[in-house]
Amino acid sequence: MTDLDDIDQHLLRALSQDASLSAGALGRTLGLSQPATWRRIRRLHDNGIIAGRRLDLDHEKLGFGVTVFLGIKLATKGRVSLDDFERAVTAIPEVQTVEHVLGMYDYRLRVTARDISDFERVLRRRIMTLPGVGDVEANVLLSEERRPGPLG
Template identity: 35%
Template structure:
């Protein structure tokens, strides 16, 4: 159950999702709290699961991962262990950044990064197409990024 959040909690969440490495003192200063009460609130938000973890966001292109691919995956069947076997296998592929179960014409949506087309081709034929129960994979390569964010939309009336 989600804890009741007040305006300060929402402000803390807003600061931390923009700057995850901010100290409790820095967050406190930004929201109008001293370090200790701010630290306690951050701890409570982490324990409640509202803050999963704080990470450094790396620039994939600066790291040579120039290709972004979205792949639709259809499985042969949905019964038995098909879905679970696919989920387990996909978790071990580091190039797959995100994997979602979908309802509709496809079963999974994958967000994949690769160095280049050749690297993706190799990943596709050597790993993805051999995953348990895969019937079809439709790959789409992104040509440019219009918007990319990790920030969730928080209630603006509580952030004022």
Template identity: 75%
Template sequence: MSGLDATDLAILRILSDDATRSAAEIGRAVGLGQPAAWRRIKRLTDSGILAGRRVIVDNAALGFGVTVFLGIRLAAKGRTSLEDFERAVTAIPEVQTVQHVLGQFDYRLRITARDISDFERILRRRIMTLPGVGQVEANVMLSEERRPGPLGAS
């Protein structure tokens, strides 16, 4: 969708910061009435620009204090092996994201675990037994800073 105006971008910034805000609140923030703000939000949703609303869960508060990024290179790279790997890896609850990437590895996974021992269990019993897994490289996250993304703050 092209033709986003400054009001559309302001609405996107507001929603990307707090998706729970009502159309009335958003309208007040951008100088529109609630019905006009709702129509714009619906148009952004219908066009696919707004692809959903998510809640951010504090993993540490739930007892998941370790986040690890895994680079995985598959031993074989046929279409079947990619599909088998993706199907199996997405069934593991500790795997938060699965990214098919170009570069040294074929996949990048974000895994949450209670602690390093829990991560080791996940790695040995779940990740290393996945179909087609060849090389694996782990990077433990030390800290994370939230970035505003392409919309930035204007």
């Protein structure tokens, strides 16, 4: 693990709230020059602490009003490799995240759809036809509250 000082912690907290901030703007809030701030950001990237930047889209405003979490239990773990399932499921554009988990299910998927009938189409035609799919449990998202991560 890389040692992070207070400035690194503040820098990560600020970037986690708004990853589009420039090194100059971050430096002004942290009392650092733009080059010094950029060197810290580069070091955090090089050490793998910052893995990338992500665009946060409002799915509802884009016409995707339904989010469903699926628990997937593979029926034939020996005959179908996990790689085959993961490759097939990540090719489905409505599947936002694929998490390999330990517990009742083997995978947890986050699926977005325009509405419930669109979700049913995705479920029947795409997800249920994936290699090795056995039991599926669906949980429809009613509301979501974003909580700050461990730094905020």
